[in-house]
Amino acid sequence: MASFEELVEAARRLVEQPLSFSLESFLRVVEDYVNSLPENLKESYLGVMVGPYRKVVKRKDLPRVLREDPEFRERFIHFLAGE
């Protein structure tokens, strides 16, 4: 189980210390975070309104989408890391 704060911390570590914290470790934190959500939030959407590239995903699908879509992954990590 991971809290949202742990998810943010993992994103920051990935941005600031890419050599000591792997993408796989980050994705495991995402999975733990998603698993810890109540059902209504697992089924809710997270979206971003970028022109030609746009994305809305169910939160329960975040781990899969982050693995499959590098652009979304990049934007999501920087959104969390506050950069």
Next chain:
Amino acid sequence: MVVVKLVVLAPYYEIATYIWSPYLRGWVAKELRARCAEPVLLWADDANRRKLWEAVKDTETYGVLGVGHGWEKGIVGQKDEVLLRVGDEITPEWKKVVFAPVSCLVGKELVPWLVEQGVPAGIGEVTEYWFTAEKINPSGESPEEDQLLKYFLYAEYTFWFRLAEGVTAGEAYDAMIAEYQRQAELAKQVDPMTYRCLVVDWQNRKFFGDRNYKLPLAPGRILTRTEVSAAGKRLPKDRRDVVTVAGRVVAEDGSVPRGWVTVRVVSKLGERSDSVALGEDGTFSVVFEFQWERNEDVEYSVTAAYGGWVGERCYVPSRAETTLTVKSTLVPTLLRIEKAVAVRDGPLVHFGVSGVLRDADGVPLAGKVVEVVAGDGEIRRTWAETREDGTFVAEVSKSYPPLQTKAAVYARFKGDDTYQGSEDMRIVAFPPNWDFVKILVAAATAAALLLALLLAALL
């Protein structure tokens, strides 16, 4: 009669727009009409470049809002058709139009560029605009349909609603940012991800252009001013506060507005709201009650929002805010010693004390602890609990000098978080220590006798 038109971009062709645009067609359009502005809805296939530019050419159009996917240099509508981009020829009609749709990244280049071309004011996100939502394809009649997206909707459209209410673009923008912050705090307990989105969104939602720009006042559109005051009363015995909110709505032309006022009161004890109709003189009044557990100061934030009225004339909504602190208040009490007796037992004096504890209204207080103290020198104390009828009985013992024959006894209620403390005192008489007196007399007698014998022998 209503001649301020606002173009509402509402493409409807993929998930983000399925989520957001129904609220533009329903709730936002309704709220704009209530503010005497006419939404020109470009829904689904109508959210295209030709229709947008035609709508802007209308001399009565003064704004573009809504939603659209964006990038640094442009914004797209239905099926990703580019609606507007850096480098377009900005015709003179655009130079009266506030441009502020929700869109990613347009604050980086597109909106500043539009302002350079003469657009009076605009708002644009300098990063991505993130959001959370529960539902695809809602009816869109109320933000309450979606318990996540509602935070974004209430915050974002504060700008347009306030602008239509007659404030400047800068004031409307400030109100929007404040509302984003307020909504973020509300969302924090519900979902930290939503909180994060709201914070990132408002921190990167930038204003460009003339802060003093205002929408023109259409004929028949009457600005209003809401006045509000609040009074609070603490009822410690009932463990509740009664907050009375009263006020009036004043029209700038001196006429009496019609319509409803929504009053909301927020404190750490919770939130209450109610909608009340304006009286014939434009006044309103509403009473709320808040239960509390701890008798401490409570600050209440009060908002009164007049929703406007569209009839033969169009009264523009207005709002007012105030705060109120209800101070902790304790109920006075009266403690009375009704009987106090003392019995001497050698050096010890035993006191029997009875009395009653009542509140200021004379109501007996049960279950309260009363301290009974025998005074003078080293004190002795005991405690008794009041019965159903408020009475108490206590005994306390203490040594006194053999010749002391009176002392003070005290009964004291220290108070609690509802009741003030109170106390009473009695001087109680008791006999001297007769055993000691007898010894003293015997000793004196013996000494006198000895002295007499000594004197006789000497003589």
